[in-house]
Structures are given as structure tokens and as C-alpha cells.
Amino acid sequence: MDDASRWACLFPDLVRLIGWRVLAGDLLDYVRFRAVCPLWRSSTVCPLGRGLVDERFHPRLWVLLPEGRALFPGHSELRGYVRFFNLSTGLSVRARLPLFEDHRILDSVDGLVLLLQERDGAVRLLHPFTGDIAELPPLSTLVSDVAAKSKLSSIWDLSDFRKISATSVSVSSDGLITVMILLSMICHVAFATTSGGSDRQWTVSSWSLSPMWRSVSFQGRLYILQRSCYNSDPQILQIDPPHHNKEILSPPKLIATCPGKIQPPYHLIQCDSDVLAIGCSDKPNSLHLLVYRLADLILNKFTPVESIGGNVLFANIDRSLSVSARALPTIVGDTIVKLKPRDIHLGEYHLKGGTWLRTTDESTCGLEPSHSNLIHRIFWCHHNR
Template identity: 60%
Template sequence: MLPPFFLKRAPCAKIPCIGSSIKHQIQGARSWASLPEELVELIGWRVLAGDLLDHVRFRAVCTHWNYSTVRPRGRGLLDARFHPRRWMMLPEGHGLYPGHPHLGGYVRFPNLSTGVLVRVYLPLFDDHIVLDSVDGLLLLILHRDHATDIRLLHPFTGDIAELPPLSSLLPQMEPHYRNMTDFSVFLGGVCAAVTISDAGAITVMLALDAIRHVAHATAAHRDQRWTVGAPILASINSIFPGQTVYSVPLLCGEEHCTHPPD
């Protein structure tokens, strides 16, 4: 006869209930999706303070979070919180450049903090080139049929501000500039600054190294021209020693790198 302890039933192993686990997961997901709208909006602003694309991903979690947070499109230029400061347009290389037919209209942007690389479809680069980048915003010039229209583009939201053509500078320039048709002379070295007023007026200032002057214009302003300002007393390359100034000729797609003098 077996000892009494052999006759005792062994305790049953606890088998997790799969249905219960799924139920808890669903309830947890519902609790996140049902956060109060004000709280979701507050979290969205905190996420945006880190990076714009994190904010975009946050809004994509669910419909409730999408509707509870501010949509970037339409505010990309006017609200400085949506400027993609940590992103830089990749100039490519090895014979490629933004707008090259082999890139299919896509432009790549690396994040300067994380190294993440994203591709953005920007067909505007078929006939535009970049003059400068300010807080991640791209200042473009149209290079088709001698046009000189200037546009300020947010590469991730697609928001665009129209600025006067650069040719409006000519009547204000010295006589030997007034009849020029090749505006590539203006692109030898350009530095831009952008300011946005509380009323939503976007003003761009250009430092044009080739003619040693600054010029400014306001988007959608009734006076559709660039206004020549004070002269630049020193070359841009001498103001920013040790840095590389990139410029792109008006009628070709090759990128050029001009190094400051030693």
C-alpha cells in the first residue's frame, strides 16, 4: 500500500487564461484611446516640443488622438513650434541632387539629433532649387524660363509662402545690374532669415554676398517687390569663418561648394 502522501492530489498548475489576457489588453487600449481631449492635447504639445515627426506619429495612434491635437498642415510656416529645426535636406552627391530624375521626386532628410532618415515626395524640385534653409524651412527659387519667383516651403507639411520675384531688385540696383538676365550672380552666397509677426505676416531677409546688400520682402504683401537694404560690409564667408557655404547655379543641377578663404 502506498504511503498516504502519495494518495494526495498534486496541486493543479495555474494555466493563464488567454481570453482574460486579451480582455485586459483591450481594456488597456480603450483606456488610452479614451483619454480626455484636453490631456491628449497637452501631451501632443509636449511631444511636439521634442520633434515634429514625433508629433505626427502621436496623432496617427488613433482617431481620438488625431482629432484632439493640432493639425500641422496649414500651421507649418506660421507657427514656429512646427518648424522642422532638427532636419536637414540631404544634398545627395555622386551625380545626384534633389530634383534629379532618378530620385523620382523624393528628397531625403536626415535628423541631426537621431540620424533617422526620411524620404519626402516633393515634386516642386522639378523646377526649383534651394537658396537657403532656415529652421528647416526651405527657401526656393524657380528656375524655369528665366523666372525668379521665390517660395518658402515647409518640406513636411507642404505649406508654401509666395514671395516676390528676385527680379524686382533690379530697378533698385546700380546701373550695371539693371539689365541683367542671368540671376546666377545672386546665388553665389545667400543667407536668409525668416520672421513671423503675431498677425501671421512672413518676412524674409536675404543677405546677398555677390552684391554685398541685404534685401527683404513680406509674403502676400500688397507691395510685391524685394526692398534693398543696407550694404554688407564684409563677405558672408568672412562673417562665418570655417563654415561651408553651398550654392546651386540657376540653370543646372550640379551642386557647388565654396570654401571660405583661409
């Protein structure tokens, strides 16, 4: 028996176990694994139809990436084609998704895409690689709920409800999907579920957030870094999805307070299995950045980290990302890419040495750059959604 035959004769339980290990790395690797032979395909779970309700199949390592010439996903010139970028390997794939021809992107999280059909206001959650779609209540129900709860609703335009700072997706044991969105303009959080019924609607929180905040989605929750006033220490809040059959969002929980020596601009970034808080040093005329692990702050440990696992952090005002240095051959690991303080260019801050380098000669003043540079495309990938 040759080697190929031996691999094809593995016990189904062993094939299934190996398949789960492969899936823990990347969904597309799992798809390739299942395509090796009929036995491997029959011994493993097919992701089609389960891409949304089984969180193991969420393509967390993939993000939407603008094309050249600042063509963002959904642009009419792209004719429904979308490019995805793997944050671990740097692999780029281009696929045609018909929904992008008549839908607008509201946000993306864990590789999933939240879409709005502008014609009728329908909101859909799309798994771009399996094609699975979850129907959510129309956006108009969110507008109605805000109008019923807020005296200031008359000052907001419909477009204000399309501006989302962060989205979280969680799935219950019975397959119910809950989506929470942080509305940038009105500083409220709203949620909706995929449950059926004629009373399906988006529900907005009865509480609001301070206007001075940064956000990140992590493991189905929203995390907020905010200052209640200018001179106060920044606080980190956790927002949990509502419990099953609950119709309201519980107020945010204060889980950590950052030390006063971290100054704005702030950023919250998911990096591997951690959430990181980034800010500037409070020393006069200092250009140094400070990075703290949320897990440390919760334990009142205020020592900045000196390594971020060899990753590269893209700290943008709109959204921040962590990318493996393997995917970016021109940048060394343990680097933060952001606008250099008191400058108009992107810079690379090397965490271990505390030094800055200019990433590119292109200025970020005015319109965003042409996106011909991969670094710029990643940095601006959530801009102009």
C-alpha cells in the same frame, strides 16, 4: 479596461499638452502621435495649413542631404525625390516633392526650403512635410531694387543674386512671414514678406557688409562674424527682421567682439540653444581650435568652452551644422569636423583632448568627394545648391 483603452480615454486637454511636448522634440514624432487614435488626432492641432505660419511646426531638426554620386537635391536624375536627414537621431527619409522638378533650391533654414522657379523667377517658401507654400515676390524685383540703389549693379549677373549665405524666417503674431537673405556676391541683405498687394518686392539693405565674414541664422535673426580689416578683432553683428510695415532694414547691431587670440578661418554655428564662434589659436604653428559661446562674448567673457554638449560640429566655408553624436556612431561627441589646417583632408578635432584625427582618406582637393560617405555628405550638404 485594458491599457490601450485607458490611453485612448485621456482628457483632451492632457492629450493636447502631451502633443505640444512631443512637438518640441520633432515634428514627425508629433505626426505619429496624432495618428495613434481618433481622440488624440481630434484633441491636437493639425499642422497642415499651419506649417509655415506657426513656428512650432517648423522642422528645425531636418536638413536636405545629397544622395550618393554627388546628386544634390533638385538634380534631374532624382526626378523630384529629396532626402532629409535628422540632426538629432540620424534618421533619413526620402520623399517626392513635385516642386523640385522645375524649381531650383536657393537655400534652406529651419527645415524649410526656399525655392526659385527659373521659368518666371517666382520665389516660394516650402514646408517639405506639410506641403504648405508661401509665395514671395519674384527675384526680378530684387535685381531692380539693387539697380536703383547701387552704382555697381551693372557688374552683377542674375546668377549672383541666387547665391545666398544665410536665410532667416520670422512670423509675426498675425501670420505675416518675413524672409531675410544674405547675398554672398554683393554683401548685402535683402528681405521680403508674404503680404499681398501689387507693390510686393524684395528690398535690399542700404548698407553692406565687409567681404570677410561668416554668417548663421538663429531664431529669425541673422548673425555675422566679420573683420573690418585684416588686423582688427572679429566682431559679431546681429541683423533683426524689419518691424511690421517697415520698408527698410535697420543697420546691423554690434553685440560682441571676439578676442584677438582667435584667428581665421572663422565659423559661426548654431548648436542647440547657443550660437558658437570657432577659430584657430593664435599661437605659432598651433593646430588647436577655440570655441566661444556668443552669450559669453556678449558678457565680455572670453573663456573658450571645453564641451559642446556632446555634439559634432561640421564647420564648412559654405555653411556649418551641429549634429548630435547619436546620429553619427563613428564619431565621438565634442568633436569638430573641418578641413585640417595646412592639409587637404577632412579632420576630426577632439575638443577635450585638443587632438586631430583624419576623418577619411578621401582628399577634398579639386572636385568634392563622391558623397558615398555620410560624413562627407553632411559636410557638403549646402555645397552646389
